[in-house]
Amino acid sequence: MTDISLSIAGRAPARRARLFPAALGLAVLALGLSFTFAVGVGAVPVGARTVWGVIANQLMPGLVEVTWPAGHEAIVWDLRMPRAILAGLVGAGLALVGAVLQAVTRNALADPHLLGISSGGAFGAITALLHTGMILGLATVPIFAFAGALGAMALVLGVARLADAASAERLVLAGVAVSFIVMAGANAMIFLGDPRASHTALFWMLGGLGLAQWSHLIFPALALALCGPWLWLRAQDLDAMTIGDETAATLGIPVSRFRLEVFIAGALLTGVMVAFSGVIGFVGLMIPHVARMVVGGSQARVLPLSALLGAVFLIWCDLFARTVMAPQDIPIGVVTGLVGGLFFVWLLARR
Template identity: 40%
Template sequence: MTTPSIAPVRGRGRLERRTWIICVALVMSNCALIVVSGAVGSVAVNPTEAAQIVTGHLIPGMPWMSDGSLTPLQDQAVWQFRMPRTLLAALAGAGLALAGALMQVTVRNPLAEPYILGVSSGASVGAVLVIVFGSAVVGGLSLNAAAFAGALATCVTVAMLARKNGTLSPTRMILAGVALGTLLSAVTSYLTISTDAQNVVGVLFFLLGSVSAATMTSLIGPTVALVASCIVAALLARSLNALMTGDESAVSLGVNASRLRGLLLVIASLLTGTVVSVAGGIGFVGLVIPHIARILVGADHRRMLPVTVLSGSLFLVAADLLARTVAAPTEIPLGILTAFVGAPFFLWLMRRGGADRAGLGR
């Protein structure tokens, strides 16, 4: 008589252990890939030396930092140039993946991602305005601040257009986001073709995504946004599960569906705007990674969100490593590489048996 009640508990226990194993493996893979990324470049540095340089900067007094075994050029190449871009790629991948997962809950659509609501397009308009006309046109805001302001303005506009009878309608959000994103993309395209030739390359490189200009200072904004969003998302994990079952079920469980959607929209916009402001437009991360996480550990957000964040980080660090090595010395914009990798992989997922568990086969 007790077997039916014990079996689900044992099943959940196995899934919890599997989630922990996957998370530990992802953390170790991220650390290893970050070290490898720090070792790859025109200045010869092996992974062991790269690990020593990173450790030496994090823990003062390491003997190898002063015994002459590492040259100043190696130290500069790893710590000042390669580490900032690698860490920014990790933060951007984690942020976009989390934003995608939250957007899919917000609109209850497995094909949703931050870009579907036009948030990325709004951030791009703000940044391109600064590149083309200077900061004076946006009240003296920096490029990063203008991109974030554009994302926030788009978020507010979509929320206003999506309200129906005092609540946020998922269908209206998608329609409003697609229409507004298309309009903002047209504005960006017009600004690009009407600007001086010397600005076009900078605009296009920004729109296609890149972390090549990263500095340690540029990591502060994405780090704060990601940590705050992860904390809020973890606290809301049970409510996210309820929202995915439908508004009526969520309300019966004590969840204010409309208010929760508004909060999720703000969090996703914060993450997307912050990432776009420092790394430009990078697609497919927020679309593909959450589905991979669901296939690995199921749809429960208490398990899925940590795997999503860690997988997104690993994916974009790997993409950045490929972007600067595949066609060296030319660097491929990240947005192009993620599209080449993400689109076929997404189509492959749809053909797999696990696609139903990810919500793609419905």
């Protein structure tokens, strides 16, 4: 009986590896369908043919015959498409960060929020919005958010070193402590800022995609295009880190430097995403678990699937947030927290 059980357990990883192409294809299909549905649904319904007709007409004018009202084109291209694209970019970025942080810390609860990166990004964004103004133009908020995220990550590393908590597991505890400290600082910045602008700061604290614009999308897209492939190319190193620092070191991986590089990439991704979405929890924590349940623990499979699933998940959360109480938006952080909490209750019930 034991031999049979071991044989079945040995076949499980191979079976999940074979599922990867199908899972990836289904995730890409789900992303396309989710995007089409999200752009078409709202106070003014727009059919899928019109959605893609507007996209084709904007990208290649004259390619298709314009049979829809001008108002529909404005709704699709100027309002809903930037928001849906931003939701996909933010969801993909946060899910990627969660997956790599869980690998390098060997802690299933690690995510940008728990390690203080999201809090640091929000602190930087609030500082720019309420105190310094747009001193660097359109790039001010992303730069300040990245600086805040990087500063929070540096604080985590400093606290861990001060407390002699160099182990990956205890880094999460240091991250939780720093997250509370940084959020206290962010609240103080809101209190000391202009009361008339406090609603702007509230956006960063609760999360939302209602301010999405085409001119903003270049920043999260560029951050994802730079960090995503680099993290995927280091998938084997991330796999080694999940086994342990000693094993990774014997394989020639400079453990401390590599972990620092991953933290910096995570801070860049999180900081830029937070700059345009506010603090959104549970995406980086939950989505990598779903990906591993489907395709196993190999980071080469987990990272691309996490990015796709994160994009799909946040697109649907944003769709729910803007339609359930239309015309008023529910903060998207409320939706992700509710879904994420129920998901982990379900996981606990399954033991």
